[in-house]
Amino acid sequence: MTAAPEFDPATLDGLDRGIIGIDGLWCPSCAAAAGRAMTKVPGVTSAEVSYAGASVALAWEQGTDLGAVARKVSAMGYRLTAPDMGDDMEARIVAEMRRVSIRLVVAIVFGMWTMVLSILLYINPDNIATGEIGRALAMAAGATALPVVIWAGAPILLAGWRTARVGVPGMDSLVGLGVLGAMVASIWSLVAGHSEIWFDTAVMLVILLTLARLVEMSTLRQSSRAIAALRTALPETARRIDTHGVAHEVLASEIQAGEHIRVAAGERVPLDGQLINNDSSFDTSIMTGESVPRTIVKGDFVEAGFINLSRMIEISVSAEIGKRRIDVMGVDIANALHARPEIHRLADKLARVIVPLAITLATLTLVVGLLMGLSGEDASLRALSVLIIACPCAVAIAAPVSHLAATGAAAASGIHFRTHAASESLGAIRRVLFDKTGTLTEGRPVLRELQLRPDLKRERILALVAAAENEVVHPVAEALRQAAKDSEPLKSSQSERCDDGVKATIADKKVLVGSRGFLLRHAVSLPELKQDAGLTAVYMAIDNAWAATFFLGDTLRPDAAATISQLREAGLTLGMASGDAPAPCHHVGAIAGLRPEEILAACTPEDKAELVEAGAGPTAFVGDGVNDTLAIVRADVGIAASNASPATIALADVVIAKGGMTAVGEAIAISQKARRVLRQNLVFSVVYNVLALGLAVFGTVPPLAAAVAMAASSLMVITNAARLRAGASKIKPSTEHNTGTPAERRHLGVQT
Template identity: 85%
Template sequence: MDTMPAFDPATLDGLDRGIIGIDGLWCPSCAAAVSRAMTKVPGVTSAEVSFAGASVALSWDKGTDLSAVARKVSAMGYRLTPPDTGDGMEDRIVAEMRRVATRLVVAIVFGMWTMVLSILLYLNPDNIAAGATGRALAMAAGAMALPVVVWAGAPILLAGWRTARVGVPGMDSLVGLGVTGAVIASVWSLSVGRSEVWFDTAVMLVVLLTLARLVEMATLRQSSRAIAALRTALPETARRVGDDGNVHEVLASEIRAGDRVRVAAGERVPLDGQLVASDSSFDTSIMTGESAPRAIIKGGTVEAGFVNLSRMIEVSVTAEVGVRRIDIMGVDIANALHARPEIHRLADRLARVIVPLAITLATLTLLVGLTMGLSGEEASLRALSVLIIACPCAVAIAAPVSHLAATGAAAASGIHFRTHAASESLGAVRRVLFDKTGTLTEGRPVLRELQLRSGLDRARLLAFVAAAENEVIHPVAQALRRAAQDQKLLTATKSERFDDGVKATVDATEVMVGSRGFLFRNGITLPEEEHETGLTAVYMATDGEWAATFLLGDTLRPDAASTISQLRASGLILGMASGDAPAPCAHVGAIAGLKQNEIRAACTPEDKATLVEAGPGPTAFVGDGVNDTLAIVRADVGIAATDASPATIALADVVIAKGGMTAVGEAIAISQKSRRILRQNLVFSVTYNVLALGLAVGGTVPPLAAAAAMAASSLMVIANAGRLRAGVVKSKASAEQNAEAKAGTTGETLPKSRTNSATNEIYIKEVDV
């Protein structure tokens, strides 16, 4: 039973835009038809319908009657509702996938018998088609095709009629025309005592389009998780501080501006606000992408999603649930998903030409034949041949088989094309922008250099720092503990934490670890600073003397520089957009092979999205964090890097499951080959249709030959698409062999060097103080 409430126009009073749910959408073609119908309502300025979101981003002039929009949609068989989000969106698509899968099984089971019986009629052993046996086989083929057309194909026929009725015929209209024409022609042939039938054509079209629809919906299932994945980054509850000082845990949605909430060390901040009790350090990576801690003083602004690292804090709430910065980002993402123009497949555009052309030619052929004195039967057979030739089997499968071939080839390299458009449009991008942390780099700080006082033992110092920083949650402390994981475990017997450091007693030694200022304030003399730009320095003293400086930094992915070089050589415009400071961005960019004018630092999520839209397109954006999601959806092709966040994966058009940066280059190369294959298939399909239609109009192609030619054209399209996977596998094998040969002949290894930030080697330097 449908429990979704109906849309109430009063909820949008005083507004001129909004997102409204649509119940009953079955396919992207349905979404296109609804969008076209809505824009015809007086006062509606734009209507971008998202099939994945089952909603529309609607804009209208003040005073527009939104009830008229609801009535227009209702007349098409759909219903406006409040927008659906989160799990409900995914549940709707999963339920529809089950229904489509059931229809596909029925179509295959019954269609298989239709095909077998039709093949017997085509082969015509012992001339059985001319007798009673032939008619019996033809009628049996029709009986087996009945559940395929009437039940499995019903949504296709309905969607085709709806899209054609509002003037936007797509693939559903084209396939619906072919199915209807084949069935009508077959019934007419049986009614006049003939055994020539074309039920197999109708069955083939229903099976192919239903299969393509199931694949399409499987990719859309992930997109439905976008807003839900963004919300999971935030806690659902908050600890509100009452007027009496007592703390009560309530839903975050119950907190109002002006309330105070308490957040313990290690927890995420639930709402935007200001620090009112004490200073603390925060992991702000949800907005900046950088995991290095950021100190925020009392009175400073914190945002929902920040991780409190140092101590218990209190926050005076300034933005409630729904108006937090991350909520506004969610609305921007929802609007971008609607407003981003979907790349209509060439086959859909061809459908708008072929549908009226086929009907017009078939009608003209019938009328001209009758005018020329042909019998009604002969003129009808010529018209039938035209309709069968125009039946878009090859055109209908050209895009799906090319997409499936590209998807299969990419999957072997750990690359997942999430949509039909992505497998084709990625190969057309002119510009590729990269996030820095977690995309070009590994995404976490590691110990890269250790400067220690002469005569001290490296292993003992690492054990000291790990004991002093034990159970501290911020990324720098975690990096120091990882560096000491092979050393003997020591325990701090006494520990005291400060804003920028820690004092501890470890193995009867007084240990201090912290910033340069922290050690200065405690009377420690430090050596002159000497280290690479972009590294974070942590200082340690033992028993009142400087002992070591730990230099930490992110590391470039091993294949980042080679991928940048490869993409640049292919003529692409490259760039980096990062939330990190200018110095580390310039450092990483230079090592990766990017020019200074290609590097943009200190970018907010909104800045990244603006950068994507401002430059020459089409543009691909490669990112991994929540702060990249807005840029991901604004880009022509959004790519989720290896180990990306769930929100990024949910929104991306292409997901790199393995292979790192190398896979980004491979994905572009596969898409370029897919574009060539798709265009070859479409050119062949259209050429076939044009030539065969000319012959059919002249009466030189009988219906049986037309059906055989149509089947042959479909097989050629499938065979051509198969070349894509074979070519990619061969290229990949050749590349691996070349890499192995090169590695075997050079025998070179990267030297241990303080300037080699593409390795995880620790550079050791002894310093005399």
């Protein structure tokens, strides 16, 4: 894979903000440290670093030396590059995953022997630990631990040093302190002629954090293609119309504003522009989420991503690539990904206290011991005990093991937590907003009702309409063909596609299928039929006489109403934000159990994003389409529903692979349990450290007992986290959730 080119400050001349790539980030802690360092450069006003995107959203004052920013980052061991907008990100992360996997295998292979030898010394059969055999076992344990620490653990130690150096020690600093403390104490013990060692502690910390990093990187793999996923939804070529009216296929990137392009029926529009020759019907769901095609007339504007359903059209391009609405959304999404701050987990906050505290207490214990008249060896042993106990192993692994356990429990149910933050923060949300089409509903029209002329049979009518719509590329036509799949197939001898209907000759019968206006224009008398809200009517005539009316509509997911009810009982504020028309939105919302004031229809992607940000508490947004992506990244937790688009999956914090709407409730329940377990682990770890440190300072805990106690505390944390594997119960009401008072519901920004 070709390395990204060096960052050239000249490319940002005249600007005061931009997105710049960063090469060499190892973890989110590294990203936080790099951002902190960049903000110390004079003139830099903000630096939001995205570990997933390996880039920084940088803002600066006019006249700022961006070269100084590059030099600052280079001094930390990283490199500023030209921004990678998604083409090579996945390859980069896959390559890094491969390297981390090799380090993990090496750590496990060598670390296994370190563990076995250390356990023998702890058990001490026949008192072997005090003799030459014990010393030999201790040295062998140290020898097998060296490859784990020096090679597999090198990135952790380096990241810990980098983050500590700029004043933001995090998980890597915690683990690095534990690893170095255990190694130094063990080597010192061997040099002093003792067989007490703590190499197993160093090995365990390296293995656990490397495993956690590998899981985290695998969940970030899709995020690397966020902006690229938006681009892949659009065609790369367009048919340019020359001065003689002839269309030539060229790259869409070559088309400039003011030029004309041609789009055939069934094709996706590549560029924004104005219709200049014909009206046509469009599938606009990529941008609006509308379940029913929309007619756009000559002179009106169409957007890149729309699917032309009816006829050949010509468009006068108004926005070339980079300036299309979907491109602007891509920039907004990139900024939102950077602007969304990393969750400062309690473990990372504790690290900033524990790291300097451990070193300070160990040093004070040594100095005070010497002043009290203790021998150098006794004072050093006390300081060693303090350092071993203060090495925050349990604190360091509390968050990773909780995340790993939550990820495993969720994966068994087809739910993927893509980040540490998602597994922790989803359980704290107070509000859930849903898209409609494809999220609460199945996302495709189906035949809901058929009204027939009394002398006709259902099977015959379905066979005729399927034959008439056989060549039509349209969601409604597909729904009619699907409804007739069990009928005897017929073949039309002649077919003509019109703007809002189709004419066909089938078995010597003249068949018309289309809108009410289409049949009225052909002098067909239609009965006045009652139509349910939210359904689309398609009329059919045989030999110029009305024959049938087909009512089509989207279908609510089977588990949607039960999930809405469950979330409401848990005290969450609920809402729907859809780009569809008001009638189908309120129809579906009522069936799902949503109140009228909780439903907002005809939303643009920007409207949905604003709605997310208008909430009074942490918000989750559940969606499936490209039009949901901006809301997905602006939400505290973005959830991709089953069968979501690649762009939505790439940007979501949580991905529902199976389980439908039920899985949304289950994901929240798992996260709630994960938060409880994490808090329990952190509280236990802190209490253990405080109590054990007090004993160690006064010399009542020998180094060997300190090592056993430290191992026991880590084992307790791992065992407690493993309870998540037992599965999560139903969502529980919490004091963190509000009950959706009228005032809070007004934050939804919706009206009846």
